[in-house]
Amino acid sequence: MSGCGSSGIAFSSQQPVPGVRDIICVASGKGGVGKSTLTVNLAVSLASHGLAVGVLDADLYGPSVALLLGTDNEVLVTQEGKAAPKLAHGVHSLSVGNLLAPEAGLVWKGPLIAQAIEQMVYDVAWPELDVLLIDMPPGTGDIPITLLERIPVSGAVVVSTPQRLAAVDAERAIALFHEYDVPVFGIVENMDGYVCPCCGKINRLFQGGIVELMAKKRHVAYYGSVPLDPTANSAADAGTPFVVQDGQRPSAKAIAEVAGRLMKSLQRERANPKIAEDA
Amino acid sequence: MTVSTLEELVLAALRSVTLGQTGPDIVSSGLVYDVVATGPAVRVLLDPERIPDGDADALGDFLAPLVEALPGIERVIVKPRPKSIASQEAKPVARYILGVHSGKGGVGKSTLSANLAVALGLLGLKVGVLDADVYGPSMPTLFGLSGRAEEMNGKIEPRAAHGVKIMSLGFLLPPEKALAWRGSLIDEGLPLLLSEVAWGDLDILLIDLPPGTSDVHLALAKHAHLSGILTVTTPGSLALIDVKRGMEMFADLAIPCLGIVENMASVACSDCGHAIPVFGQGGALALSEETGLPLLASIPFIPELSITGDAGVPYVIAAGDAPTSKSITALAVRIAKQIPAEALP
Numbered sequence: 118m119s120g121c122g123s124s125g126i127a128f129s130s131q132q133p134v135p136g137v138r139d140i141i142c143v144a145s146g147k148g149g150v151g152k153s154t155l156t157v158n159l160a161v162s163l164a165s166h167g168l169a170v171g172v173l174d175a176d177l178y179g180p181s182v183a184l185l186l187g188t189d190n191e192v193l194v195t196q197e198g199k200a201a202p203k204l205a206h207g208v209h210s211l212s213v214g215n216l217l218a219p220e221a222g223l224v225w226k227g228p229l230i231a232q233a234i235e236q237m238v239y240d241v242a243w244p245e246l247d248v249l250l251i252d253m254p255p256g257t258g259d260i261p262i263t264l265l266e267r268i269p270v271s272g273a274v275v276v277s278t279p280q281r282l283a284a285v286d287a288e289r290a291i292a293l294f295h296e297y298d299v300p301v302f303g304i305v306e307n308m309d310g311y312v313c314p315c316c317g318k319i320n321r322l323f324q325g326g327i328v329e330l331m332a333k334k335r336h337v338a339y340y341g342s343v344p345l346d347p348t349a350n351s352a353a354d355a356g357t358p359f360v361v362q363d364g365q366r367p368s369a370k371a372i373a374e375v376a377g378r379l380m381k382s383l384q385r386e387r388a389n390p391k392i393a394e395d396a
Numbered sequence: 397m398t399v400s401t402l403e404e405l406v407l408a409a410l411r412s413v414t415l416g417q418t419g420p421d422i423v424s425s426g427l428v429y430d431v432v433a434t435g436p437a438v439r440v441l442l443d444p445e446r447i448p449d450g451d452a453d454a455l456g457d458f459l460a461p462l463v464e465a466l467p468g469i470e471r472v473i474v475k476p477r478p479k480s481i482a483s484q485e486a487k488p489v490a491r492y493i494l495g496v497h498s499g500k501g502g503v504g505k506s507t508l509s510a511n512l513a514v515a516l517g518l519l520g521l522k523v524g525v526l527d528a529d530v531y532g533p534s535m536p537t538l539f540g541l542s543g544r545a546e547e548m549n550g551k552i553e554p555r556a557a558h559g560v561k562i563m564s565l566g567f568l569l570p571p572e573k574a575l576a577w578r579g580s581l582i583d584e585g586l587p588l589l590l591s592e593v594a595w596g597d598l599d600i601l602l603i604d605l606p607p608g609t610s611d612v613h614l615a616l617a618k619h620a621h622l623s624g625i626l627t628v629t630t631p632g633s634l635a636l637i638d639v640k641r642g643m644e645m646f647a648d649l650a651i652p653c654l655g656i657v658e659n660m661a662s663v664a665c666s667d668c669g670h671a672i673p674v675f676g677q678g679g680a681l682a683l684s685e686e687t688g689l690p691l692l693a694s695i696p697f698i699p700e701l702s703i704t705g706d707a708g709v710p711y712v713i714a715a716g717d718a719p720t721s722k723s724i725t726a727l728a729v730r731i732a733k734q735i736p737a738e739a740l741p
Binding site: 146148149178179181184228254255256257258259278280281283285286289311313314315316318320321322323324345347354 | 499507538608630637638676699
């Protein structure tokens with residue numbers, strides 16, 4: 118059992134995470150494209166398919182997973198001295214937001230980051246998980262590099278809004294994963310349009326098509342487009358993911374589609390173990 | 397154990413080294429300027445003025461094995477600190493330096509910065525924009541610029557478009573290159589964008605800060621002589637929590653916040669005209685009430701702001717008479733009042 122995912126490069130310092138089968142990074146390059154909301158909803162959707170799912174909030178600078186899943190900031194410590202993840206909406210999760218008061222000012226200097234990230238992965242009593250989704254911070258700085266160097270990641274999902282500004286940064290994120298030989302399973306377009314709650318018309322927020330084009334250019338699967346859901350936003354901010362609110366709304370259906378594609382990508386990856394045996 | 401102990405460990409080891417038989421140790425004498433640990437990689441920065449015979453390589457070859465032998469260290473780099481840091485008392489590059497900040501990414505901070513800069517220029521001011529978003533530099537796209545910045549007389553010439561001088565890492569690096577910048581690199585690289593660029597005589601420099609609270613902000617706070625901060629937020633509560641974090645950080649650094657700009661306030665349905673609070677509502681006003689800082693402007697989400705941005709023609713130029721352009725110009729007028737009357741020393 119390699120237990121080391123299937124990334125081609127095995128860094129000597131990478132330790133398998135006990136009990137966790139596959140680690141998937143959800144990344145965006147640019148901030149504010151709805152990555153955390155998507156991660157949380159994707160997790161809930163995967164769990165509804167019967168998978169054991171965890172979410173780790175690696176966005177140390179702007180942790181939002183605790184808010185989005187409605188978990189509190191009291192973390193219990195197990196007898197082995199590990200932090201017990203929170204359980205909400207069928208998903209196990211841990212976020213810096215569970216460890217600190219929401220307004221606490223956080224300035225993580227580079228050196229502290231490596232340690233914090235490792236602790237959040239290895240010093241947590243994760244139950245047996247099929248998938249651990251890591252909500253990555255935006256950008257390609259210390260946190261993503263540390264993560265990719267030290268943690269065995271099976272693959273990544275990249276999120277972008279249909280704007281050139283966001284797509285350029287998403288390409289950078291893809292390039293970073295490829296540098297570390299982590300396969301990018303798919304790209305999700307987020308916030309392409311929204312449904313007017315008044316007249317039902319679907320309005321565009323940005324120019325469509327850019328994300329799908331970029332996926333083609335980078336030879337990465339296009340996982341689909343998730344519309345913005347203004348009426349679900351306030352409930353989502355209060356800790357009820359929109360897939361939980363109503364599975365039939367367009368945004369929830371789009372997420373279910375992405376979840377299905379991700380599961381297929383994982384099956385394909387497992388059926389094709391590549392050079393992982395040598396690792 | 398925290399990594400700061402690693403730095404202390406290195407400093408302690410370096411204190412056992414003296415130059416010559418009786419001289420002071422190399423830490424006390426100031427030869428070792430700083431020790432910075434990034435995980436298990438340690439960088440020993442030397443003061444270039446104090447390196448014996450100016451031979452940094454020889455000193456590095458001598459010191460590196462000493463540090464490498466310490467427990468917990470995987471990589472050691474010994475090098476002189478960059479000249480830009482050596483000149484600690486660098487002059488501010490403009491009469492007023494405004495950091496445009498958001499707690500969270502994607503709130504339209506860069507698009508707003510670009511439009512604000514152009515609006516300030518249209519008021520007759522000499523304006524510069526520094527794109528400090530090292531992980532996702534947006535200014536080249538927003539100003540419709542590609543290619544590289546040229547060097548002239550030993551300094552980098554900023555690019556210019558729509559009446560504004562612009563400098564961005566995007567002009568120094570190939571566009572799709574993953575900007576995998578470690579914290580220590582940021583500390584060294586960012587100040588160069590201030591000191592090594594021929595900004596000329598600027599009335600105001602806008603610095604488009606990366607979102608959040610990170611090394612970049614600390615580095616800029618140290619080197620950029622920030623006069624004030626403008627905080628940009630969307631109305632949703634997720635964004636507001638991050639904004640508060642950022643505000644606290646700058647408060648700790650004694651840099652004042654001028655006020656709050658609410659962006660993406662609402663979207664008008666193109667069919668029925670109904671104003672929809674797509675990104676939440678009321679948050680910026682609540683933040684303003686809580687912090688006592690003025691809400692300087694509230695800018696609606698209009699797709700044209702993003703579309704003109706992607707096309708490289710700022711909205712205030714593409715649609716100067718539109719209500720949103722007028723809001724941005726009004727904001728520019730308020731900010732221009734902050735610029736001190738006296739010229740640079």
